[in-house]
Amino acid sequence: MKQLIFVLMLAPLTPALNQSLAGISKAISDGNAETLGQYFDESVEVSVLDKEEVYTKVNAIKVVKDFFAKYKPTGFSQVHQGNKSNAQYAIGNLTTDNGTFRVYLYLQTSGAEAKIQEIRFDKE
Secondary structure (H helix, E strand, C coil): HHHHHHHHHHHHHHHHHHEEEHHEEEEHCCCCHHHHHHEEEEEEEEECCCEEEEEEEEHHHHHHHHHHHHHHHEEEEEEEEECCCCCCEEEEECCCCCEEEEEEEEEEEEECCCEEEEEEEEEC
């Protein structure tokens, strides 16, 4: 019975989380750092190739914008996603005009809102 109540409590969150991931995927595919930044938490761990650092939301947007300028996205496909209590992750492939990247996203949920805590761009 406790499991059923727990599942029913989380059920309203699922559509909101899926909407967040759909918006995030579209922003990555479009190379739109400003739109992607709307999903960032106040501080975000950003990893681009071998450089990894925790940035404020504003600076994280700049780093991602610079990445998209250097590697213009031509498409993004999400290949895996999962969740556990108040966290969600997604993995996808980003194709750019300068190669393919594996993208890792880690999101924390608060209420019905999911915020990106970490984003990684690793060269394949």
